[in-house]
Amino acid sequence: MKRLQGTPRIDGFRMPGEFEQHKGTYMIWPERPDNWRLGAKPAQRVFAEVATAISEFEPITVCVSADQFANARQMLPAEVRVVEMSSNDAWVRDCGPSFVTNGKELRGIDWRFNAWGGLVDGLYFPWDKDDAVAQKICELEDADSYRTGGFVLEGGSIHTDGDGTAVVTEECLLSEGRNPHFSKEQIEDMLCNYLNVEKVIWLRRGIYLDETNGHVDNIFCFARPGEALLAWCEDESDPQYEISAENLKILENETDARGRKIKVHKLVLPTPVLITEEESGGVDAIEGTLPRNVGDRLAASYVNFYLVNGGVIFPMFGDKNDERARKTLEKVFPDRRVVGIYAREILLGGGNIHCITQQVPSGGR
C-alpha cells in the first residue's frame, strides 16, 4: 500500500465519529510482564471478553505476537480473526491508525507514536514496534496511509464528531514529550488538515493522574454530533472535581463546527481505584517502564467505553456507580445494546476498553 503525500483535507477525506457505522475493529493482545501482572494472564482473559463482546456486533481482528499466537488463538472464539503482529504493548487506540474516508475509499493516518511522551515522560522504551503498528494495520485493510513523521499523536488523544469538530486536551497535546516545537496554533492546523475538521475544542485536563497526560478519550466522548458525555466527579474534595467542572464550563461556552451548542451528559466516575499489594506484586520491575506501585490511584472512568455497530461496551469496576453508569449510557444511547465488562485488569495496565480498541469505519457515510 502507498504512503501518501498531501493531507486528508486536501484529498477530501474525513475522520468519521466512532458512533458511525464500522467495517470492524482491531485489538492487540497484551503480554508484557512489566506492565500486566502475572504474565498478563488475567488481562488476556479480559481482553478476550472484550473481543468476544465486540464479535457479537461486528468483525474483530486481534493482533498477536508470534510467541502468543497459539495461546491467543485458543483463548479467543473462532469468530475472532487472529493475525500475527509484533508490538511493544497492547494499546491499538494509541498506536493504531486513525482511519479517514471519502465515502468510497478508506485511508489511514499513521501518526508518529512515542509511548506517550518519548524520552521526556514516555511510559516505556523502546516503542519502535508500536510505531509500526498503524502501517501494518493499513496493509491488512488494503488502505493507503498518511504518515506524520514529524508530528506525534495518539488516537486516544482526539475525538471527532465526524462533522467538522475535534475535541482534545491541552494537558496532552501541549505536553513537553510530544511536539514541543509546535505552537498550539500549529497543532490545531495539523488536526484540521489530517482529521479534516474546521474546529478544535480544547479541554484543559484529562482524568486525574492519567498517565497518558490526560487523553481526551478517558474523560469526554461524542455520542453524536451536538451531544456528548463528560466524566463527572461528585466529590468536591477530590482533585477530579475541579478538572471535570472546568471542562464542563469550556463545553458550555463553546459551539461546534456547525454552530451547535453541545448537549453534555454527565457520566459519573467510579470511587477512586487504588492498586493493591497483590496487584503490584504480580508485575515485573524493569528499568524504563512505569512501575505499578501499591496504593497508586488509577485513572478509572466509565467514559472509556467503545461504540460498536448497535452497541456500547463499557468498563465496570465492581463499584456502586457501575449501574448508574449503565443507566446513563442506556439513556444517551437508546438504540444501542449496552454491555458492561468487569475491566479492572485493563485499568491496571493503564487504560481501558476504548484504549484497547480501534475502529475501521465502513467507508460509507
Add this chain to the structure above:
Amino acid sequence: MKRLQGTPRIDGFRMPGEFEQHKGTYMIWPERPDNWRLGAKPAQRVFAEVATAISEFEPITVCVSADQFANARQMLPAEVRVVEMSSNDAWVRDCGPSFVTNGKELRGIDWRFNAWGGLVDGLYFPWDKDDAVAQKICELEDADSYRTGGFVLEGGSIHTDGDGTAVVTEECLLSEGRNPHFSKEQIEDMLCNYLNVEKVIWLRRGIYLDETNGHVDNIFCFARPGEALLAWCEDESDPQYEISAENLKILENETDARGRKIKVHKLVLPTPVLITEEESGGVDAIEGTLPRNVGDRLAASYVNFYLVNGGVIFPMFGDKNDERARKTLEKVFPDRRVVGIYAREILLGGGNIHCITQQVPSGGR
C-alpha cells in the same frame, strides 16, 4: 477462524487446479543467511521481481518477519500488500495452506509441515514457525481450516487438475521422513479425502538431486484437465534422462479420474546448474541446515513456473534453453502472457518460483 472436523470430501470442497481463477497469491520474504547468500539480499531482489510480476496479474500479499518488514515494504511496489508473519524460511508453497472451495466458501488445508523430512532428512531445524504459517494465512483470508496433525505433506508435493485427479511422486510421499507409519494406500486415501479427488497418479521420482525428495511441482504440472507438462532431459547420459522417461511412460499408460488420456508436453530442462565458489562462500554455515557446497548440482527446472490470472511466470537461468522453454509455455498456454524472470538466486535456496508462491482460488468454479 475455526479448526474443522471432517474432511473436504465429506464437506463437498475440492482443491481447484492452479490454472483456475485466483483471488490472489501469497509469498514469504526470504532472510535466513544460512540458506540465502549474502544475507539474502540478492534473493530478496528476485523475490521482489516475482511479486511485482504477479501484481500485474492479481492481488499479492507478501508475509514478512518483524525485522524485515520495513525493508520489504520499501523494496516492494505499493501494489503489493505486506503483512507481518514469522517463518523459518520462505517456501509458502510447502508450508502454506492448500485452499479448497465449494464454489462459495474458501477453506484451507493446514498440512503438518516438518521441513521436508523432519529429523530423518529435513533441511533445517526447527520448523515450528513454518508449521504455523498455513493457519495464519487462513486467518488473513477469513478461512476456516482442516488441520492434518498426524499427516505430513507439503503443497509442492501435489498437483491437482481440479477435476478429480492428483499427481504425486513416490520418492516424496513414500519417503522415510514424512509418514512412515502410513501405507501407500493410506496416503492415497488421505489425498482423496483432503483434496477431494478420485484418482492419484504416482510418478516415480522427481528432478535429480531435488532436496525436497522429488517434489512433483518441479517436474510435472497440469496445464488444464487432460493436459500437462513434464520436465524433459535430452541427454541420455544424464541421470535425469531415465527419471523423466520413466515418468513419461507412467503418464502414457494412465488415464485421469475422468478416463481421459493425459496429453503430455515435454518441457526441456536447462543445462545442469552447479553452485559456484562465490555463491557457496556467501552462505552462513550453521549446524543442522543443509549446506550449499561448491559444485553441488541444483534441481533447476522450468516446470517450476507459477500460473496467475492470465499469465505464466517462469524461471530463467541464463541458459541456452530459456527461450525454448518460453516457446513451449507460449504454445501450451496461448491465452496467457508468459513472463520470464532470471531466478538463479531462488534456485540457490533450493526451489523456484512455484515453491515460493501459493494461490488463493477465487472460490467460484
